[in-house]
Amino acid sequence: MSGSITIRLQQRQTNLWRTLFRPRWTHESARSIARSARPVGFFVRRSIAGVILIAVSLLVTGCRPRQSDEVTLMKVAGGSMAPTWVGRHGEVRCEQCLSSLRIVTAMMPPKGQAYVCPFCGGEVTSPGVADRSGDVVAVHHPRGNDHRWQRGDLVAVRRNGIPRLKRLVALPGDVLALDGLRLTVNGRAAGDHFDAPLIVVNQDWLSDSEAEGPSSEGRPFSWWQPSDAQGRPNRGWARQDSAWTAARSRDDAMPSWLVYRHRNVFHSLREDTIRDNYPGNVSLVRPLYEVDRLVLTANVQAGPDASVATGPLGEGGIEVYFWTPDGIVMHRRPLPRDMSAMRFYSRDAVLVPADRNATIPVTQKRPVAITAPPGTVVAGLLLERPVEYRLRRTDATESFPLRLGEDQFFVLGDNVPVSVDSRKWGPIRRDDLIGWVPATAEPIAAGRLPAQPINRE
Template sequence: MAPTFVGAHLEMNCTECGVTLPLPTEFRRHEVPCWHCGKPHPRSLVQGEAVTVEGDLIKIVPTPTELQLGDIIAANIDEQPRVKRILGTPGDTISIESLRLLVNTQRLEDILAAAPNKSVATLPVDYDSHRKQSRWQPQLSRSGWTRSEGKWRFTPPSASNANDWLIYHHQAVYDQMRAAAVMDDVPINVDESRRMAFVDRMAIGITSNAHSHATVEVAFFIDGETRTTNPVIIGESTIIRCDQASVSHGNAALELADVAPMAVRVTSGIASFDELNLFRSVEYRLRKYDDQSVFPITLGPTEYYIVGDNVPASVDSRNYGPIADSQILGIIEP
C-alpha cells in the first residue's frame, strides 16, 4: 500500500541532491538511480549507507455499518490479511477509460480529493530547494521572480505583473532529462521495469517565509486544458491541489502543456518561498497485462472492488476480481 502505508524498508539520502531514497530491504539492481535527480548509486554504496526503517504500525477496527469509496480496509485474501483501498461498493459500476479505472464514470482520485474525510495518496515529483538548477522558470524576461540559494522570491515589478507566471517544466529523470510529462513513478519500486503512464492530478506545496504576505493563483494543466485557482492567501505551509482549480484560464499569454503542467503567480504582496514542492496523486488504472474484457463490472449486493495504492505492483481486484463482504476483516487506522 505504499505510499500510504510502507512496510520495513531501507532509506538513504541521495549523494547528489540530498532527497530521501526509499528502497526495499532486498533488491536486484546493481545500481539505484535517484528518483529526483537521476544520480546512480552503486549497490555497494547503498548497502553501506542505507538504514533500516521499521514498517508502519496499523490497527484493524471493526467494519462500520456502511463502507465508503476510498476506505482503507484489511481483507482476507488467500488466508492472508491484505491492506487495500475500496474503489467500488455494492451497486457501483467499474469501467475503464484510457486504462484509468472509473467508478460510476468518475476517477477515484477525484472522488477522494472532493471528500473532506478521505486521505488522498500522493507521491513527490519535485523538491525545488534540492536542485542547483530549478525546473521552475519565469515566463517573462523582465520578471519579478528571482531565485537564490534554492529559494524563490517575488517582488512586484514597476509594470503590471498580470502575466508574470513562474512555470514548472518537467524532465524525464530516467531518459537524459529530456522535456517530458509527469509519469506514475513509484520510487520504492526500484526493480520494476515497465512503460510508465502519464499522470495529471497534481498539487503544489509552498513553505513561505513567516514575514511573507502574499496572495497567489496556481494554474494546472488538467484534462487537456489550463485551469486556474481562485486567489489563495499563502501561509507558512500551504498545499494547493489541482481540484481547487475550477476556473478556465482565458489568458492566451499562459500556455501550459503536459511537459509544463503547473504555474504560479503572485496577485498581491511580496512572496518569499523557502520551499516549492510538487506532488502527484496516486492514479488508479489497469496495467498493460490486466484483462480489459471484463469491464464494465457492476458489483453485486455483497461485492467490493479493491485496489492497492502501489498501483503498478499491487495484487488486487484487477487480478482476482471483486471480493465478498465476508472477506473484509475491518477498516484500517494508522
C-alpha cells in the same frame, strides 16, 4: 491469531475510565495524604497522566463512536501499499539532492549496483540491504455486519487465509468502467471519490541553484524558472535558500511568472511530461503513463506591495495555474500576511476562459505556473500527484464495465504497478473484509510489540 496482540477495547476503556474517575480517597484518606505532605506536583503529574491516557484511548479507537471493536497489530510484509505503508525495507539516500527513499526488499537492487534517483536524475549506489522492519498498523475488526464501509478506506482483506492491506475503491452497487486503462467508479476517476495518497514529483528545496546545471556543491538545479508569458526565461522571481520572491516587472500590468518545467530523470533531464513513476520501484521496468492531476503545496507570504500587481484575470492575490487535457485551470487565493502553508489541487481548480490561454505560460511539459504581486514570498515548493488507479496492460479488461452486487467490494493497492488485488481476484465479498485502519493513523514503531504479517506479495 498466532503472534498477534488482540485488544478488547470495550473492557480496556471501561477499566481506563474507572481508574481515572473513581473516587480516589475518602475524607480520612485525604487527611492521611495531607499528613504525608506530598508535593502538589505529584497530583499534577497524575492529572497529566490521566489526560494522556484519555488521548491514547481516543487515538486507538480512531475517534469513532464504536467501542466494541477489537484491534490487531499487523506488520506489513510487502510493497503493494507503498508509499502509504511498506514492508521490510532499506532507506537509501541520494548524495546529490539529499532525498531519501524507502525501498522494499523485492525492489532493492543488488549491493553496489547503481540506479537513477527519481527526484534529480543522479546516480545512487544501492546498499543491497533491507535492514528496517516493515510498518506495523493497528487493524480494527468491527463486530457484526453494521460497519459502514466507505470508498478510500484502508482495509484488511483475507485471501487464501492471508491478511492483506488494500484500499477500498468501490462499494456494492457501484459501476466500474475503463477510460483507456484508467479505472472509473460511477463515471469518475476512482481516486476522485476520496483523497488518494500523494506521490512526490518534485521537492524544490532539494535543489541549490536556479540556473541549469549543478551548483558548486554538486546539488541539482531548480526545475522552477522565472518566465514571461511566452515561457522565455526572465528575472521576474529571485531565489534564495529555496525561497522565491516575486520581483517588480517593468510593466506592473504584466505578471511575473514562476513556471515548473518537468525533467525526465531517465533521459538526461530533458523537458518532458510528468508520468506515473513510483519512486520506490527502482528495480521495476514498465511503461509509464502520462499524469494530468497534480497537487502543489507551498509556504506563502505577502510582500509589502501586495496590492500593486494583478494577474491575467485582473485580480490580486496569488494565482496558480495547471495544464489539464480539458484546458488551463487556476486557483486564486488572498495573500496571508504571515508565512502560511497553502495547497492547490488541479482537480478542484476553475477552468480559465480559452481566450486567456495565450497569456498563461503553461503546457503539458510545463504544467504549473505561479504569479503573485511583487514581494510575495513562495517557499518550500512541493509538487505531488495523486495515485491513479488503473489497470495494467496484462490485466483482463473484458469484465468491464462491471456493476458490483449487493455483497461485493473492489479493492486495490496504492502501489498500482505491483499490487495483487481485485484486478486479479475480481470483486471480494463482505466476509473477506476483516478490518479497517484509521486514515490518520501513523505506523507503530516496529519491534516494540509482536505483530501478524500482512501483505505478503
